[in-house]
Amino acid sequence: MPEKFKFAFMPSASCGGCEIAIVDIDEVILKVAELADIVYWPTVLDFKDKDLEAIPDGGVTVGFYNGAVRNTHDVYHAKLMRQKSQVLVAFGACAQMGGIPSLGNFWTTEEIAHRMYDTVPSVVNPEGTRPQTTFDAPEGELTLPRAMERSYALDQVVDVDYYLPGCPPQVKWIVAAVEAVASGELPPKGTVIAGTKAVCDECPRERSEEKQITEFKRIHLVENDPEKCLLEQGIMCCGPATRDGCEAACVVAGQGCRGCFGPTDNVNDMGAKLASAIASLVIADTQEEADRVLGQLDDPAGYFYRFGLAKSMLGVQRGERKDDDE
Amino acid sequence: MRKIEIDPISRLEGHGKIAIFLDDAGDVANAYLQIPELRGFEQFCVGRPVEEVPRITPRICGV
Numbered sequence: 395m396p397e398k399f400k401f402a403f404m405p406s407a408s409c410g411g412c413e414i415a416i417v418d419i420d421e422v423i424l425k426v427a428e429l430a431d432i433v434y435w436p437t438v439l440d441f442k443d444k445d446l447e448a449i450p451d452g453g454v455t456v457g458f459y460n461g462a463v464r465n466t467h468d469v470y471h472a473k474l475m476r477q478k479s480q481v482l483v484a485f486g487a488c489a490q491m492g493g494i495p496s497l498g499n500f501w502t503t504e505e506i507a508h509r510m511y512d513t514v515p516s517v518v519n520p521e522g523t524r525p526q527t528t529f530d531a532p533e534g535e536l537t538l539p540r541a542m543e544r545s546y547a548l549d550q551v552v553d554v555d556y557y558l559p560g561c562p563p564q565v566k567w568i569v570a571a572v573e574a575v576a577s578g579e580l581p582p583k584g585t586v587i588a589g590t591k592a593v594c595d596e597c598p599r600e601r602s603e604e605k606q607i608t609e610f611k612r613i614h615l616v617e618n619d620p621e622k623c624l625l626e627q628g629i630m631c632c633g634p635a636t637r638d639g640c641e642a643a644c645v646v647a648g649q650g651c652r653g654c655f656g657p658t659d660n661v662n663d664m665g666a667k668l669a670s671a672i673a674s675l676v677i678a679d680t681q682e683e684a685d686r687v688l689g690q691l692d693d694p695a696g697y698f699y700r701f702g703l704a705k706s707m708l709g710v711q712r713g714e715r716k717d718d719d720e
Numbered sequence: 721m722r723k724i725e726i727d728p729i730s731r732l733e734g735h736g737k738i739a740i741f742l743d744d745a746g747d748v749a750n751a752y753l754q755i756p757e758l759r760g761f762e763q764f765c766v767g768r769p770v771e772e773v774p775r776i777t778p779r780i781c782g783v
């Protein structure tokens with residue numbers, strides 16, 4: 395029998411959903427067990443940094459990194475995973491493009507900290523205590539990593555070989571990735587392991603391809619026609635700019651897509667593509683009328699960059715922008 | 721004082737570390753639980769449409 399592969403799973407600024415998705419592959423996990431030994435997975439087994447550090451460089455066949463890069467320890471983990479892994483996979487929307495944590499990139503880390511530690515209603519902190527990277531407790535020193543100035547996608551910190559998109563990635567694409575590793579038939583570097591079209595192409599709702607929107611509506615305030623495209627009914631949906639592969643899961647469940655699979659191959663900036671897709675659906679004779687309709691869309695940046703603000707081309711951060719050293 | 725550090729606390733989602741200090745007799749003098757993470761949900765939910773919040777906050781913990 396050939397030597398078994400070695401897999402490592404690294405959680406960073408994540409929610410654990412990506413790791414539940416791995417467990418959700420059900421009996422395929424037996425195939426994984428046949429194919430590979432898990433050499434690092436602290437969410438599931440008692441692994442520490444030293445266990446990964448002890449593996450020779452390149453000793454991990456495939457490293458799966460989930461979560462955004464938010465603090466200095468995440469940066470260390472990203473670099474360590476790159477060093478140890480022959481193939482590094484950005485697993486899930488957070489690793490691919492910042493994910494939900496990168497919504498914080500609208501603010502500086504100081505503004506976020508001020509809210510969290512000073513003004514949030516559930517916090518009483520009259521002395522303004524904040525986390526410190528070192529603290530001299532009476533018994534000895536305590537240390538913490540430092541929060542970076544914003545969230546980063548994995549490939550903004552280290553070189554990435556493949557992307558498994560989604561929040562979390564879906565079972566069929568995790569299985570496809572495992573099968574590609576097993577067969578040795580890996581796709582070209584940089585491939586996003588999912589569909590190659592847009593969510594609209596998989597969506598069962600009917601589109602008329604004609605201009606439709608005369609006003610935007612909030613989904614809970616109207617009854618929508620379950621057969622018809624949400625966007626054409628004036629309900630926000632990110633399907634036109636989002637990569638397919640999820641079988642339009644949210645839309646089938648009655649909600650607009652929020653773009654968790656990231657942009658399609660030919661889209662650089664999700665927001666730019668969505669803005670033009672939406673503008674092309676608006677019925678308006680004058681620019682003022684178009685602006686009035688588009689103005690009804692509350693929080694466009696929060697829709698356009700729901701899962702990908704770290705990779706947006708916009709410089710969106712408010713407040714005094716600081717840069718990270720690395 | 722001797723320090724035992726458990727970092728990360730494994731087999732859970734979310735990061736945590738524990739520092740336990742032992743005195744000369746080997747008894748626990750004090751222990752600290754530290755949460756090294758910062759996300760900012762408290763801030764970045766502000767201003768979002770309320771119907772969107774149930775699609776954002778599940779990403780605090782997906783287990």
Ligand code: SF4
Nearest residue numbers: 409411486487488561
């Ligand atoms: S991509 Fe989604 S499921 Fe995965 S860690 Fe990020 S928030 Fe959680």
Ligand code: SF4
Nearest residue numbers: 594597623624631633
């Ligand atoms: S915009 Fe949304 S609802 Fe309309 S076809 Fe595309 S995915 Fe379906």
Ligand code: SF4
Nearest residue numbers: 640644651652653654
């Ligand atoms: S419909 Fe959109 S938000 Fe929902 S799972 Fe698919 S890509 Fe993600």
